[in-house]
Amino acid sequence: MISLETQHFNINRILLLIIGLWPYQRSLLIELQLILLFGILISFIVFQFTTFITSECTLDLIYKVLSSAFFFICFAIKYNSFWINADILRSSLKQLQDIYNEIKDKNEIAIIEKYGSKAKRFTFRIILLVIGYQCTFILLYMWPYILVLTSKSRLRSSPYIMIEYFIDQEKYSYLITLHRHAACFIGIIAMAATGTMLLAYLQHTCALFSIACYRIEQAIGTSQKNGFANEQKSCKEIIRAVNIHCHAMKLSNFLISNFVGSYFLLIAAGVICLSCNLLRIASFTGNIGQLLLSIIHLSIHYIYLFLANYSAQEVTDHNEYVFATVYNVRWYMAPIRIQKMIQFLLQKGTKSFYLILGGIFVASMQNAASIASTSISYFTVLYSTRQV
Template identity: 25%
Template structure:
């Protein structure tokens, strides 16, 4: 490891560390382990991507089969975007993780520790729930495809590129009936890897956003509970009362600037990737809805496509919700100043509050390529856009 990372061995960050390590993208991972995991993931993923692209070429002219090929390929593209973003921004992500480590080592008052712990636990809880939901609903599509094979139904597939039990169309230019199980294992292993890439990338954003919100909450606590803060801060014990409050406000300014830089770094890391991701999600949801409304739909296919759509909605919602969290916590700093006992401080101290208020007028945000701010209203807007594209595709078909 490049730097001490004791906090990341704790229960709060354990799952995030494990998920990123499986992909070889944990910044503090040993070089050999990192490259071994990364090469294995890339080899399996690229071979699957090529086989699905070849199947798309093989099945051109068959609209239903083409739609079945396109949706998984879009998921592959989504995974490529997420993994590429992790690779290209690994140094920046490492800096943010080191920032988290530093904050856990340098808290001053007990209330700061409690706030950091609260948000870290929240990040852990969201990580577990999100991962469970994505693995559960994301696995429905491939797992339901293998059920007829498990229960021994003698079904005949209409396509040579997708024998019974195969979740996706693939073309290896070999006899898939002869090499049925090796290819099948490769398909399901790739499915697990794709889900892990999505979950690992998104849960990394979760813990970073939660810590960013914790930084803003520390500032708000210091502003709203001035007396308690200066009493708990042992470094201010020998100063006069007015000087204590002044030093407390200076600390708030530094922490506020720190939190803003953290949020801006997050924005820099994810804005371009989110632009592509949201576009892919809109396309995937529209195509999935189109497949789920075909005339030949069976209950089994309805469950498969339904799970697929729900997984996409969970993915989109969590990204928009995280953007809303940053907006809310950065915006509340302004309100916290009014709720504080600012009137009991000296004019010298009150002038410092103006600096925080001016900067808090514009809340921090996560954006989709600087085009759209991620928030809960954005979630409904993207879902409506997906529904509109689905209607267009439905009418064309």
């Protein structure tokens, strides 16, 4: 028996448990954890916008605040989307587990193991990126203190992220530092945990598409053997292939369709963040730390953008491969009854299957490039206004 929680989603489960987003065992303590962590993240965003109250509102200040604030807003959107859709995620995992409980064929189990291992490899790589980002973020703020210790020079700490707490920032510097790094840690873990969870889930739907291909090939191979029993067995295999194919499409759409609002906001916030960070890079004034932080923000957004669309593109490609398999097998040599069933599959293959993000955006590598191009277009407009 295949256990999703212990075999295939165990790493994702640990990541989600760290920030209280694992959809099972939602006790009162977990709810308090959610409120606390989300409160830290939201308060850090709010205190960035309060900079406009105490500082002169210039274009440079606006771009500097928006470039970091919208980066953390993306974190908050992802965190909140999994919080409010916990029942949806739990239902999706249950449906997937029910399908896996019916699978007994060792070759089909091997297909599941193959895609599960692929999802784990992606998760490990993203965890390494998260560790690298967090270490870089800490180092940026620790570097001035390191210089003081090594060269005995005066401390000059650059405000890479503009924040206004309405308190004496020197007196409460340790609390401010704790708040800043806690928000960063919560946000980056939330982005990684939710992103890898969706990626792993879509990889398992791809496994279902591959199982459908395997069952079609087995059905056609069986149908070419003489005997009424073989023909009956072939019909059952085709029915099972169609059923698991329908389940794969249903599971993909069920989960993504319930994140419509979240993805719409995430796309909008992401484009603003990308454009503002591109502008900060183009307006480099010699602050290496500021430049490095903007580059990291851009890298994380682009990596997330292309990984999300790559996963959705794989779902589309696997669906098309099912019908390519139907075309390529020697179905014309099967009995007439089998041929009629195959014709229905061929007709269904004329309609493409896509995952729609935010209700308006077809998830694919081509459209990922379009979003990246859109952010660059907005950047050029903003940059041109600064030159006037």
